[in-house]
Amino acid sequence: MKKILLLCSLALTGIIGATVVSCGGDTPNPTPDNPGGNNGGNNNNNNNDDTFDTSKNISLYSRESGSGTRECFFEGIGYGDVKKDDKWNKGVTVSAQSSNGAIMSAVGSDQYALGYCSLDSLDTVSTIKGLKFNGVEASNETVVDGTYGLQRNFNYVVRDSALYTDAKKAKAKEAFEVFMTESSEGLQAIAAQGGILTKNVITAKKWSEIAAEKFPGLDIDGVELRACGSTSVEKVLGGLAASFEELTGCKVSPNQSGSGDAVKGVTASGEGAEIYGDIGFLSREINAEEKASLNTNNTNGAICKDAVVPIVNVKNTAVENVTADILAKAYKGEVKTWSAFIEAIK
Amino acid sequence: MLEELNKDNIVQEDKKFKRKELTDRIVKLIFLFIAIICASFVIFIVIFILEKGIEPFVKNYSLVEGEVVQQNIGLFFTNTRWLYDGNGGMGFLLLTTLYTTLLSLIISIPVSIFTALFIVRMAPKRAKPVIKTCVELLSSIPSVIYGIFGMGVICPIIQMAPVQTFAGNSILSASLVLALMSIPTITMVSINAIEAVDKSMINASIALGASNAQTNLKIVLFSAKSGIFAGIILGVGRALGEATAVQMVIGNNANGLGFYNPLNPGMTLTSAMLSGIGEASGIGYDVRFSLGIVLILVILMITSILNVVKNKMDVIKTKNSTSVIKKIGKFFSSDIAFIRTYFNDKFKKDSK
Numbered sequence: 001m002k003k004i005l006l007l008c009s010l011a012l013t014g015i016i017g018a019t020v021v022s023c024g025g026d027t028p029n030p031t032p033d034n035p036g037g038n039n040g041g042n043n044n045n046n047n048n049d050d051t052f053d054t055s056k057n058i059s060l061y062s063r064e065s066g067s068g069t070r071e072c073f074f075e076g077i078g079y080g081d082v083k084k085d086d087k088w089n090k091g092v093t094v095s096a097q098s099s100n101g102a103i104m105s106a107v108g109s110d111q112y113a114l115g116y117c118s119l120d121s122l123d124t125v126s127t128i129k130g131l132k133f134n135g136v137e138a139s140n141e142t143v144v145d146g147t148y149g150l151q152r153n154f155n156y157v158v159r160d161s162a163l164y165t166d167a168k169k170a171k172a173k174e175a176f177e178v179f180m181t182e183s184s185e186g187l188q189a190i191a192a193q194g195g196i197l198t199k200n201v202i203t204a205k206k207w208s209e210i211a212a213e214k215f216p217g218l219d220i221d222g223v224e225l226r227a228c229g230s231t232s233v234e235k236v237l238g239g240l241a242a243s244f245e246e247l248t249g250c251k252v253s254p255n256q257s258g259s260g261d262a263v264k265g266v267t268a269s270g271e272g273a274e275i276y277g278d279i280g281f282l283s284r285e286i287n288a289e290e291k292a293s294l295n296t297n298n299t300n301g302a303i304c305k306d307a308v309v310p311i312v313n314v315k316n317t318a319v320e321n322v323t324a325d326i327l328a329k330a331y332k333g334e335v336k337t338w339s340a341f342i343e344a345i346k
Numbered sequence: 347m348l349e350e351l352n353k354d355n356i357v358q359e360d361k362k363f364k365r366k367e368l369t370d371r372i373v374k375l376i377f378l379f380i381a382i383i384c385a386s387f388v389i390f391i392v393i394f395i396l397e398k399g400i401e402p403f404v405k406n407y408s409l410v411e412g413e414v415v416q417q418n419i420g421l422f423f424t425n426t427r428w429l430y431d432g433n434g435g436m437g438f439l440l441l442t443t444l445y446t447t448l449l450s451l452i453i454s455i456p457v458s459i460f461t462a463l464f465i466v467r468m469a470p471k472r473a474k475p476v477i478k479t480c481v482e483l484l485s486s487i488p489s490v491i492y493g494i495f496g497m498g499v500i501c502p503i504i505q506m507a508p509v510q511t512f513a514g515n516s517i518l519s520a521s522l523v524l525a526l527m528s529i530p531t532i533t534m535v536s537i538n539a540i541e542a543v544d545k546s547m548i549n550a551s552i553a554l555g556a557s558n559a560q561t562n563l564k565i566v567l568f569s570a571k572s573g574i575f576a577g578i579i580l581g582v583g584r585a586l587g588e589a590t591a592v593q594m595v596i597g598n599n600a601n602g603l604g605f606y607n608p609l610n611p612g613m614t615l616t617s618a619m620l621s622g623i624g625e626a627s628g629i630g631y632d633v634r635f636s637l638g639i640v641l642i643l644v645i646l647m648i649t650s651i652l653n654v655v656k657n658k659m660d661v662i663k664t665k666n667s668t669s670v671i672k673k674i675g676k677f678f679s680s681d682i683a684f685i686r687t688y689f690n691d692k693f694k695k696d697s698k
Binding site (some may be wrong): 005008085086090096107288 | 429593604622
C-alpha cells in the first residue's frame, strides 16, 4: 500500500513538473502584431486573454462523424474526405463535438477556435461570430436565392401506405405529409422554427381548403403518428406537430435519434420494431444504399433548407470573410496558425 | 391408548417438520434459479456483443454504390485513425483509455485512501457521519451530471493553463472527471476495510511507542491493504467503462497518437462508441460493437490481473476451496434428492 501511495505521489509530481516544463517552453514567435513574442508582459498567455494573438495555432472544431451539418460543411468547402469519416491528415488535431450546442459553446470559450454550426442556431450564442462565406453573408434570402454556398436540405421520407393495417393511420400519415409540404399553416410552422422555406407561404393554400379537396370527411382525431430520424429537424418537427394537432387532433410524436434512422424507421416491419417511424427526417440527402431499400410508395422530398456557417470566437477580430479553399486548407493542416490563415485570405 | 396417542403425535410432528423442510428447500431452489437467471445476463450480453461485434469483419457493407467493404483486422489494431470505411483502427483508442484511467487513478487513489483514513481514524465523532454521507452521496450522482460539471468547471480551469488548449477539452479534464467519479467507490470500500482492522493491533502499536500517524500509515493501512485494493479494482472498473462524462470533456480527437500530452484532446474506447452513434449506420454502427468486445476483454483482463495481485496480498488464504460449479452441483443434488424422496414417500403412502 505504501508503495502504491509512493508511486502515485511520484507520478503526480512528474505530471505537474512536465506541465510546468512544457508551459515554460511555449513562448510564441514574434509577429508584427506582437513583437515581443509575449502578450504585453503577461506571462500567462491563456485563451481567456482579450488580445487576439495571430501567432497562435488554429484550434479546429468539427461535429462528430455522421452529422448532417458536418457533411454539408465539408462537401461545401470541397474537402469530402472527412465529411463522414475521421480521415484527417496526419498530425491534425480536431475536436469533434457531438451537438450544435456543444460546438458553439466550445468555440465560444476558445479564442483561437475555428468551427461551424447551423445558421438557425447562430444567433443564440453571443460568444461566437459567423463568418461570410466566399463574400456572402448567410441569411434566409441568400440561402433561398442560392448565392450562399454552404446549405443543405431537410428531407423527409414516409412509410409505404401498403404496410398499414389501420386505414385511419395511413390516412393520417398522408394528411401530415400534405400538411407540411403544401399548407400555409404547415409552412408557417416550419418558418417559425427557423427552417428556410423555398415555397411561398402567402400563395400556399389553407389547410381547411386542402383537407376539403384531398381528404373529404377526414377524421383522424386521436390517431398517433411516430416521427423518426434526424435530431437537427427536431425543432421544425415540434412546430409542425403542434400546429397539426391543433387542426386535426392527430398527434405526431418525435423519436429523433439521427438521420441514419429515418429510412430504417419507415421501412421497419412494424410498431414493435427497434426503430419505427411513420415519417422519417434527414438533415442530408438520402444516400444510394438507403434509396435501394425504398420503393415508389415511400414518397420523399425536401421540407425546407438550412445553412451551415463557419464560426470563430467573438474575440477573433482578424477574420470576417473566408473562402472554401482556405477553410479546406485549415482543416487539412496546411495552414496552421491564424497569421498564415489571414495571410492566405489576402 | 396413551402410547398410541403419543405415537400419533410424534408422527404428526415429524410430518410437520418434513413439510417445513421441504418448503425451505423449494424456496431455496427458486431463489437459486432467479440468481442464476440474473447471473446469466452477463453471458447473454457477451454473446450479443460478440455476435454483433464480429459482423464487421465477416459481413459485406456497401458504402458507395457498387463498392463493398469489410473491417480490416490488421488495421483494426494498428491504424491510428478511427474510421468507418473498414480501415479504422482502435489501438490508439485503447492506449488513450488506459492512459486516461491511469491518470485518474494517480489522482483518486491517494485522495480516497487518505479520506477513508481520516473518516475512520481521525475525524471528530460528529463530523464523521457527515463526511461519510457526503462521500456516499457523491457516488449516487449520475455520470451526465459529472460530465456537465466537467464542461462547466473543470474544462475552464484546464483552459487557464499557460498553453493553448481546445477550450479545456482534454485528456486531463477527462481524468479529473473520472477521478471524481471513482473517489467515492474507492473511499467507501476503503472505509469498510479500515474499520475492520483489529483494534488490538492498533492498541499494540501505540503501546509499543508508535505515534498515531505511524500507526495509521504502517499498521492500519498495511492490515487493510487487501480491502483497499478491492476498492481500487472497483474504481478501475468505473473509470474504464465510463462513457457519457468522458465523451463530454475529452474533446474526441479521432486522429493520431496525441494522447501523450494530457492537455491534448483525445478519444477513449467508450467515447468513440458513444460519439455520433445516433447518426451512424452500416459498418460505422456495427464496428462499435467490435469496440465493445475490446472494452469487455480489457476490463476483464485488468480486473483479473488486479484480483490476482490482491489475492497474493491476502495473508490468510482459504485452502481446499472447491470450484463454484462443483458447489452448485452439490447444492442441487442434495436438495433435489431430498424433494424426490419426500414425494416418493408421500406417493407410496397415498397409494397404500
